[in-house]
Amino acid sequence: MHATAQDAGAASRLTVLSGPSGVGKGSVKALIQERYPWVWLSVSATTRSPRPGEIDGIDYHYKSVPEFESQIQRGEFLEWAAFAGNMYGTPRGPVEQKLASGLPALLEIELQGARQVRETMPGAQLVFLAPPSWDELVRRLTGRGTEDSAAIERRLERAREELASEAEFDHTIVNVSVEQAAAELVELLGSPATSKQVVEARL
Numbered sequence: 001m002h003a004t005a006q007d008a009g010a011a012s013r014l015t016v017l018s019g020p021s022g023v024g025k026g027s028v029k030a031l032i033q034e035r036y037p038w039v040w041l042s043v044s045a046t047t048r049s050p051r052p053g054e055i056d057g058i059d060y061h062y063k064s065v066p067e068f069e070s071q072i073q074r075g076e077f078l079e080w081a082a083f084a085g086n087m088y089g090t091p092r093g094p095v096e097q098k099l100a101s102g103l104p105a106l107l108e109i110e111l112q113g114a115r116q117v118r119e120t121m122p123g124a125q126l127v128f129l130a131p132p133s134w135d136e137l138v139r140r141l142t143g144r145g146t147e148d149s150a151a152i153e154r155r156l157e158r159a160r161e162e163l164a165s166e167a168e169f170d171h172t173i174v175n176v177s178v179e180q181a182a183a184e185l186v187e188l189l190g191s192p193a194t195s196k197q198v199v200e201a202r203l
C-alpha cells in the first residue's frame with residue numbers, strides 16, 4: 001500500500017537554513033538537491049545580478065528593483081530582506097503548496113528573513129550553519145571569488161551579526177564538510193523514507 005501525503009504530515013515542516021555569507025549554505029543545498037531529491041528547495045527572488053553559471057529560475061528568479069518592489073506590494077513574499085546592497089525574497093505560493101502536499105520544504109535565507117519566518121510561521125524549524133572558525137569563513141568567502149573586496153567587507157560585517165544570532169536558532173550544524181553538513185540537515189528535515197514513499201506514490 002502506498003503512503004499518502006497525510007501520512008507524511010510529520011515530514012512536512014518548513015525548515016530554514018541560515019548562516020553567515022560564505023559558510024557554505026549554497027554548497028550544502030546543492031548537495032541535498034543532488035543526493036536527496038525528495039527534499040523541495042525554494043527558489044528565491046533577488047535583485048542581485050546572476051553570477052557566471054547561475055540560471056534564472058533555477059538559482060534565483062532575477063528581478064529588477066521595481067519588479068521586486070511590486071511583488072512586495074502585492075504580498076507575494078513569505079519574507080524578504082535587503083542584504084549587502086540587494087533584495088532577496090521567498091515567493092510565498094510555492095512554499096504553501098509544498099507544505100500542503102506533505103513534502104519537506106527548505107528555505108536558504110539570511111538572518112532578517114529567518115526572523116520573519118519565526119514570527120509568521122512559529123512551527124518552522126530554524127537551522128544555523130556555522131563555520132569551523134572565523135578565519136575559515138573569511139577564506140571561504142574570499143576564495144569563492146565572486147565578490148569584489150568592498151562587497152566582501154559588507155558581507156563580513158553582516159557575518160558578525162549573523163554569528164552573534166546563533167542562539168536564536170533551534171539547531172546548529174558546523175559545516176566542516178559539505179557531505180556531513182548535508183546529511184545532518186536531511187536528518188532534521190523529517191523522515192526520508194516516508195517522504196520518498198510520497199514521491200513514489202505520485203509517480
Ligand SMILES: Nc1ncnc2c1ncn2[C@@H]1O[C@H](COP(=O)(O)OP(=O)(O)OP(=O)(O)O)[C@@H](O)[C@H]1O
Nearest residue numbers: 020021022023024025026027140144175176177178
Ligand atoms: N565544508 C567546506 N569546506 C571547504 N570549503 C567549503 C565548504 N563548504 C563550502 N565551501 C566553499 O566555500 C565557498 C562559499 O560557499 P557557498 O557559496 O556555498 O556559501 P554560502 O553560505 O552559500 O554563501 P552566500 O550566503 O554568500 O551565498 C565556496 O567556494 C564553497 O566551495
Ligand SMILES: Nc1nc2c(ncn2[C@@H]2O[C@H](COP(=O)(O)O)[C@@H](O)[C@H]2O)c(=O)[nH]1
Nearest residue numbers: 044045080081083088089090108109110113
Ligand atoms: N531573506 C532572504 N535571504 C535570502 C533569500 N535568498 C537568498 N538569501 C540570502 O541572501 C544572502 C546572499 O545570497 P547570495 O546568493 O547573493 O550570496 C545569503 O545569506 C542567502 O542565504 C531569500 O529569499 N530571503
